[in-house]
Amino acid sequence: MGTSTALLTDRYELTMLDAALRDGTAHRRSMFEVFARSLPHDRRYGVVAGTGRLLDLIRDFRFGEPELQWLADNDVVGAHTLEWLAAYRFSGTISGYQEGDLYFPGSPILTVESSFAEGVILETLILSVFNYDSSVASAAARMVSAAHGRPLAEMGSRRTGEHSAVAAARAAYIAGFQATSNLEAGRTWGIPTMGTAAHAFTLLHDTEEQAFRSQVSTMGPGTTLLIDTYDVEAGAELAVAVAGSGLGAVRLDSGDLPALVASVRARLDALGNTATKITVTNDLDEYTIAALAASPVDSYGVGTSLVTGSGSVAAGMVYKLVAHTDNSGRWMPVAKRSANKATIGGRKVAFRALGPDGTATAEVLYVGTASPSADTGRQLTRVLVTDGEIDDSFTGPAGVSRAREHHAAVIAELPEQGLRLAKGGEPIIPTEYVA
Amino acid sequence: MGTSTALLTDRYELTMLDAALRDGTAHRRSMFEVFARSLPHDRRYGVVAGTGRLLDLIRDFRFGEPELQWLADNDVVGAHTLEWLAAYRFSGTISGYQEGDLYFPGSPILTVESSFAEGVILETLILSVFNYDSSVASAAARMVSAAHGRPLAEMGSRRTGEHSAVAAARAAYIAGFQATSNLEAGRTWGIPTMGTAAHAFTLLHDTEEQAFRSQVSTMGPGTTLLIDTYDVEAGAELAVAVAGSGLGAVRLDSGDLPALVASVRARLDALGNTATKITVTNDLDEYTIAALAASPVDSYGVGTSLVTGSGSVAAGMVYKLVAHTDNSGRWMPVAKRSANKATIGGRKVAFRALGPDGTATAEVLYVGTASPSADTGRQLTRVLVTDGEIDDSFTGPAGVSRAREHHAAVIAELPEQGLRLAKGGEPIIPTEYVA
Numbered sequence: 001m002g003t004s005t006a007l008l009t010d011r012y013e014l015t016m017l018d019a020a021l022r023d024g025t026a027h028r029r030s031m032f033e034v035f036a037r038s039l040p041h042d043r044r045y046g047v048v049a050g051t052g053r054l055l056d057l058i059r060d061f062r063f064g065e066p067e068l069q070w071l072a073d074n075d076v077v078g079a080h081t082l083e084w085l086a087a088y089r090f091s092g093t094i095s096g097y098q099e100g101d102l103y104f105p106g107s108p109i110l111t112v113e114s115s116f117a118e119g120v121i122l123e124t125l126i127l128s129v130f131n132y133d134s135s136v137a138s139a140a141a142r143m144v145s146a147a148h149g150r151p152l153a154e155m156g157s158r159r160t161g162e163h164s165a166v167a168a169a170r171a172a173y174i175a176g177f178q179a180t181s182n183l184e185a186g187r188t189w190g191i192p193t194m195g196t197a198a199h200a201f202t203l204l205h206d207t208e209e210q211a212f213r214s215q216v217s218t219m220g221p222g223t224t225l226l227i228d229t230y231d232v233e234a235g236a237e238l239a240v241a242v243a244g245s246g247l248g249a250v251r252l253d254s255g256d257l258p259a260l261v262a263s264v265r266a267r268l269d270a271l272g273n274t275a276t277k278i279t280v281t282n283d284l285d286e287y288t289i290a291a292l293a294a295s296p297v298d299s300y301g302v303g304t305s306l307v308t309g310s311g312s313v314a315a316g317m318v319y320k321l322v323a324h325t326d327n328s329g330r331w332m333p334v335a336k337r338s339a340n341k342a343t344i345g346g347r348k349v350a351f352r353a354l355g356p357d358g359t360a361t362a363e364v365l366y367v368g369t370a371s372p373s374a375d376t377g378r379q380l381t382r383v384l385v386t387d388g389e390i391d392d393s394f395t396g397p398a399g400v401s402r403a404r405e406h407h408a409a410v411i412a413e414l415p416e417q418g419l420r421l422a423k424g425g426e427p428i429i430p431t432e433y434v435a
Numbered sequence: 436m437g438t439s440t441a442l443l444t445d446r447y448e449l450t451m452l453d454a455a456l457r458d459g460t461a462h463r464r465s466m467f468e469v470f471a472r473s474l475p476h477d478r479r480y481g482v483v484a485g486t487g488r489l490l491d492l493i494r495d496f497r498f499g500e501p502e503l504q505w506l507a508d509n510d511v512v513g514a515h516t517l518e519w520l521a522a523y524r525f526s527g528t529i530s531g532y533q534e535g536d537l538y539f540p541g542s543p544i545l546t547v548e549s550s551f552a553e554g555v556i557l558e559t560l561i562l563s564v565f566n567y568d569s570s571v572a573s574a575a576a577r578m579v580s581a582a583h584g585r586p587l588a589e590m591g592s593r594r595t596g597e598h599s600a601v602a603a604a605r606a607a608y609i610a611g612f613q614a615t616s617n618l619e620a621g622r623t624w625g626i627p628t629m630g631t632a633a634h635a636f637t638l639l640h641d642t643e644e645q646a647f648r649s650q651v652s653t654m655g656p657g658t659t660l661l662i663d664t665y666d667v668e669a670g671a672e673l674a675v676a677v678a679g680s681g682l683g684a685v686r687l688d689s690g691d692l693p694a695l696v697a698s699v700r701a702r703l704d705a706l707g708n709t710a711t712k713i714t715v716t717n718d719l720d721e722y723t724i725a726a727l728a729a730s731p732v733d734s735y736g737v738g739t740s741l742v743t744g745s746g747s748v749a750a751g752m753v754y755k756l757v758a759h760t761d762n763s764g765r766w767m768p769v770a771k772r773s774a775n776k777a778t779i780g781g782r783k784v785a786f787r788a789l790g791p792d793g794t795a796t797a798e799v800l801y802v803g804t805a806s807p808s809a810d811t812g813r814q815l816t817r818v819l820v821t822d823g824e825i826d827d828s829f830t831g832p833a834g835v836s837r838a839r840e841h842h843a844a845v846i847a848e849l850p851e852q853g854l855r856l857a858k859g860g861e862p863i864i865p866t867e868y869v870a
Contacts, residue, residue: 012630
């Protein structure tokens with residue numbers, strides 16, 4: 001068991017628990033659902049990420065002595081609730097979309113079925129994970145499309161919280177990035193790591209040449225040399241002079257990229273370094289990547305825009321009680337009627353309807369007792385936790401690989417116009433409710 | 436010592452170290468500086484946050500057996516560098532702005548003086564912390580101004596990574612928020628926590644009345660009842676009927692707030708509950724808070740916009756080598772010339788110039804050997820770490836309180852128009868370099 005995750009939680013989850021344990025409703029079987037009311041403004045689809053990471057965090061959602069003592073000292077809940085928390089271990093069932101799959105407005109990304117007590121206290125943690133990770137994955141998938149097969153590396157660790165950085169690297173990899181700069185993401189999730197040198201390394205040395213010689217001496221000529229600390233043209237010449245014909249790549253991190261890339265490519269070719277690659281890393285996002293499609297760029301490094309969800313850093317997912325049993329044990333769908341925040345009660349089973357050629361045509365949600373027809377398409381829901389037992393085929397580095405493969409398969413189902421970058425589009429397929 | 440933070444780092448920090456240890460430049464004394472080239476587009480000032488949190492993370496920046504083994508297994512660095520990392524403990528000096536202070540373009544928020552080796556590997560962690568925490572604090576300070584003395588609570592944990600949520604609560608508190616919903620922020624940083632119930636609690640019960648009775652029975656009539664699950668007007672009547680004249684507050688989380696707040700206030704007053712407060716929590720940001728200035732709102736809860744920096748989720752801070760010693764031990768200022776990313780080399784000492792009435796007039800940075808004049812104003816730089824010894828008066832819950840008090844004092848120095856919300860403003864005071 002890792003460090004307890006139990007206090008990464010809003011206080012009101014525990015005060016609701018406290019009152020519900022006292023009045024007896026805490027033990028009602030309940031169904032909570034995670035979904036997004038809409039996609040971020042310029043997106044045609046979203047990408048589910050965070051599931052495997054969440055399962056490990058739920059495993060560590062336990063109240064040990066330090067957590068209980070703090071709750072007692074701060075009068076958060078009463079003695080009876082403290083006892084209940086001391087014994088807490090999630091024993092319910094969780095099903096959800098397979099990590100890496102796509103989502104649309106209303107898609108039931110996760111369904112938690114348990115007592116109200118066991119399920120309500122997971123709300124904050126579940127949403128923190130899905131809102132951040134899915135935001136990054138959704139942005140990453142568009143960058144992957146925009147790159148048209150050229151490899152992308154995630155390098156945004158310094159532009160987000162230090163732990164979010166690890167989650168971002170993981171989400172980007174699931175959505176098709178090739179590597180990350182973040183070492184902890186390499187260790188924890190098995191993601192390939194990359195990176196050679198920053199401007200500071202050149203500045204530390206008395207000359208650019210000494211810096212290049214040192215780097216090539218340590219990492220070999222196949223390394224990537226950063227050539228824009230002083231003058232890009234001179235830097236390119238020097239890089240070839242130092243590393244020779246085996247120079248792996250040069251990196252450009254500033255300036256007017258289309259013009260620079262073209263001139264550096266010409267210079268490298270003129271020197272005979274036709275196999276030396278060019279990687280660019282200067283404040284890229286999906287639009288600037290797309291704008292470089294005709295430039296001889298070999299790979300991209302993306303930072304800020306990726307780890308901040310490219311303008312939409314929280315995916316807008318919510319966790320709602322959609323049904324519970326009454327005193328006789330019968331399931332009752334429930335829904336609130338608040339303005340603009342209405343919910344659709346009841347259990348939902350989700351399918352992606354596919355046309356004859358395998359192209360996605362709709363997100364079909366069967367509500368309550370409605371029975372899916374046999375030929376609806378691909379069922380989206382997987383059981384992730386059964387009576388508290390986590391299915392470990394979804395967790396750890398193996399879960400990441402699996403999610404990445406799944407993403408690659410399902411993004412291929414999207415209609416081609418769904419992959420275009422145009423802003424202001426509608427979801428590329430409609431969400432249909434069958435009651 | 437806590438969990439190692441050493442791998443929350445970009446790979447290139449370690450590959451630069453590897454090459455610099457081999458070529459001997461790793462031991463050159465170096466000076467790294469954290470600063471932002473500009474403020475986010477619509478801001479007149481920024482707020483420094485993260486310093487105290489960073490100091491603890493630096494304390495835990497140690498390479499233990501698991502980290503070294505992973506680096507060896509993945510050929511990140513050579514054997515000599517692994518040995519050096521095994522013995523690593525930061526032994527340099529760090530000075531910086533006091534946490535909670537304001538910053539402007541070019542403000543040297545942190546200066547790290549150490550060998551190149553010891554300083555370069557801290558880059559990623561330092562920037563992750565300052566970019567996120569300062570982004571949140573900078574947004575929070577504007578919300579506090581917009582609220583004109585009404586209290587604000589941070590409730591955005593579910594809209595950012597689960598660990599970033601704790602940092603966000605801390606940053607918001609430093610910038611003047613009164614409380615947070617996040618329990619871990621309460622435990623780790625001593626921030627007051629708050630929260631009572633969500634819509635799920637009402638939906639769980641057979642009637643709204645049963646939910647209200649349960650909550651009042653457990654938490655007393657002074658609690659806050661959420662009254663918008665079904666019908667706000669009826670909810671307000673019911674809340675008073677259940678809790679009586681001692682009802683602490685009602686919460687509105689949806690709808691057209693100015694109209695709703697006015698009608699709920701009138702209803703509460705008509706029922707004699709003139710002391711019952713109204714708190715609102717529906718997708719607020721600094722602009723909607725300002726728009727509610729004339730409404731009888733008693734307090735605000737802010738989520739998404741706060742933890743995402745209100746449109747600017749990464750503060751744009753960078754960590755640059757600005758000077759190092761040469762082989763004779765003499766300090767050499769260094770600067771790169773990359774397009775749009777030029778830096779100003781050399782050590783900087785920062786003062787906030789103050790007018791006769793104590794109002795800030797300029798950010799004055801003395802570069803290199805320039806001597807500050809005696810009457811420049813308030814010196815901004817504090818020594819935080821001396822030869823590896825962390826000044827613990829800046830860390831932990833006490834450091835948070837100190838930063839919060841400092842922020843309240845220094846924001847009062849700003850010219851009044853600096854606190855207005857108008858978009859597109861220039862920094863409210865200029866940054867002046869004295870060489």
